[in-house]
Amino acid sequence: MLTNVRSDRVKSVRSLSRRSARERAGRFVVDGPQGVREAIRYAAQxxxxxxxxxxxxxxxxxxxxxxxEVGIRVHETDDAVLEAMSDTESPQGLLAVVATRTATLDEVLAADPRLVVLLSNVRDPGNAGTVIRGADAFGADAVLLTEGSVDVFSPKVVRSTAGSIFHLPVVTGxxxxxxxxALARHGIRLFAADGAGDTLLPxxxxxxxxAWVMGNEAWGLPEPIRARCDDVVRVPTHERVxxxxxxxxxxxxxxxxxGATRRP
Amino acid sequence: MLTNVRSDRVKSVRSLSRRSARERAGRFVVDGPQGVREAIRYAAQxxxxxxxxxxxxxxxxxxxxxxxEVGIRVHETDDAVLEAMSDTESPQGLLAVVATRTATLDEVLAADPRLVVLLSNVRDPGNAGTVIRGADAFGADAVLLTEGSVDVFSPKVVRSTAGSIFHLPVVTGxxxxxxxxALARHGIRLFAADGAGDTLLPxxxxxxxxAWVMGNEAWGLPEPIRARCDDVVRVPTHERVxxxxxxxxxxxxxxxxxGATRRP
Structure with missing residues (x-):
């Protein structure tokens, strides 16, 4: 049983809450039963x-x-050690250290994707995580992130994906x-999602x-990107919003x- | 210009981040330009x-x-005072104190609503705020919350509504x-939203x-509530999710x- 909260091992796991340490180690932390279960199911190696x-x-x-069963090293810890390793306020007693891995755009395109999401300069961890979770839930083939976007291996992103980060290819940078x-050359239509779009979602x-192309939380998609897309699409909402x-x-x-909302 | 961060006024505004103080004062805080603008537009009095x-x-x-123009008292403050009043980490320089007001279920029903949301034991402020924002965006007539749900006037809920809390009636407790x-007596069909539902959203x-009836984040809707609804509805998702x-x-x-997603 690990009981020394000051051990190098604890420090090393805890350091993975920092992007620089994750990049150096090529490792990230998955916290809580749902994420850990999906990591073992889909990325055991x-x-x-x-x-x-x-x-x-x-x-x-x-x-x-x-x-x-798949040969992962399991360490029993006391509560203090697990708390010291985790960056959450109330950790759920289960935490895995996992090798980071991203796909490449070429790999994604080689599989002839029918639905992808491209996040351009998305900064909020909860947003990026929710988009990865949604992309997974609705059968997208990949999530692509531009340079300048949030690190998908940060604890907050990983947590908000609820395990989905292990289900589909994620390409970063x-x-x-x-x-x-590249998407256009592969015959993939580009839909910019933008509240000022003139095409309505229906x-x-x-x-x-x-591909759904989504921009930064505060400033949206720059005009040159919107202009490159086939349609700039708006979800119709009440005028007061x-x-x-x-x-x-x-x-x-x-x-x-x-097709999860209405029969075509 | 207000410059004394230790004044009674500052303490009194800051105390409104606590539910007990909000209930005693019948007041809550709206932080940031978007919320403040909507408060002035829709609830100036x-x-x-x-x-x-x-x-x-x-x-x-x-x-x-x-x-x-509408006679609201405007106070210029220095940065320290505004920071001391606000519970956000990086306040945006603008903060209003507003009287709480909720509607009653009778008022809502008297207006023959066509679309309402009922949140039962929803605890997370971000979730409640996002639901209020979504209800507003998609023209719902009211958001109803059961006793035991999060306080809709907490700073986090108010912030995540992005002003929507001033746009439509909210009934609590x-x-x-x-x-x-009461909903059923008024001819309103009850749709429980539940991942285990046997009716698909389309x-x-x-x-x-x-009415969309939504349950707690962790344990969902209890069986007796699901059984009372006309349909238990699931959004179809990929099986791995x-x-x-x-x-x-x-x-x-x-x-x-x-009808914001597909033509009927």
Whole structure:
């Protein structure tokens, strides 16, 4: 049982809440049963270590067994050690250290995607995480992020994906122009989601391969990017409302792409 | 110019971040230009005082002018005073104290609503705020909350509504059974939103007056409530995804009710 909150191991895990430490180590932390379970199910070979308190060991026996079966090192810790490792206020007793991995745009395009999301300069961890979760829920083939976007391996993003980060390819650090070019060359229609768009969501043809392009929370998509897209699409809302937030707009667009809202 | 961060006035405004103080004073705080602007537009008679830093006075001149025109007391403050009044980490220089007001269920029903949301035991401020914002965006007639739900006048809820809290009636402290009875008696169909539902969202008839009934983030809707509803509705998602979060599900259901996603 690990009980020394000042050990190098604890410091090293805790340091992964910083982007620089994650990049150096090529590792990130997955906190809580849902994320850990999905990491073991979908990315077992990337899970280095699983840390579990005694209480969580009983409560989440199935998860721990699954980890042991695939040869993941499981360490029992006391509550103080797990708290010291975690960056959440109330950790749930279960935490994994996982190797970061992103896909490349070429890999994504080689699979002839029918639905992708491109986030350009999205900064808020909760938004990025919710978009990844929504992309997963509605069967998107990948989530692409431009350089200047939030780090998808930050604890807050990972937590808000609720495990979805292990379900679909995520590509990071992209140049937005080169990415739009590559998508267009592959016959993927580009739909900019923007509250000032002149195409209404119900009028969009989601039957062909397409990408939802979403901009920064505060300043949206710059005009040159909007101009590059086939349509600038707005979710129709009541006139008294200025706009939807990014996560809401992305969720609605993706659900519509998946046919999850109305029969076509 | 207010410069004394230890004044009774500052303490009194700051205390409104606590529910007990809000209930005693019958007042709450609206922080930031978007919320303040909507408070002045839609609830000017309830705005007691507006506090503005010198920088914000220049930057948000239109908002300040609108406040002065309707006779709201405007106080210039230094940055330290505004920071001391606000509970946000980086306040935007503009903060209003507003009288709380909720509607009653009878008032809502008297207006023959076509679309309402009932939140039962929803605890997360961001979720409640996002649902209020979504209800507003998609033309809902009211948001109803049961007793045991988060206080809609807490700073986090108010902030996530982005001004929508001033746009539509919000009823709080409801008994869930009595509310379901009253809605049903008024011919409002009850749709429970639940990841385990057996009716798929695309199959729901949103043409008639209806209510979306949403449960707690962790434990959902208790069986007796689901059983009281006309349909238990699930947003169809990819099988690898356990569930959507509450705010995502509510946003999609409301957008669908409004016909914002597909032509009928």
């Amino acid at each position: 990337r899970v280095d270590d699983l840390y579990v308190t005694s209480a969580a060991l009983e409560r989440h026996d199935a998860i721990v067994q699954a980890a042991l 992209l140049d937005v122009d080169a990415t739009l070019d 009028d969009v043809d989601v039957g062909l391969p397409h 200025e706009s939807l937030n990014l996560a809401m707009a992305a969720t609605i667009c993706l659900a519509t792409s998946a | 309830r705005v007691d005082d507006l506090y503005v830093t010198s920088a914000a006075l220049e930057r948000h001149d239109a908002i300040v002018q609108a406040a002065l 409801l008994d869930v059974d009595a509310t379901l009875d 199959d729901v008839d949103v043409g008639l007056p209806h 356990e569930s959507l979060n509450l705010a995502m599900a509510a946003t999609i259901c409301l957008a669908t009710s409004a």
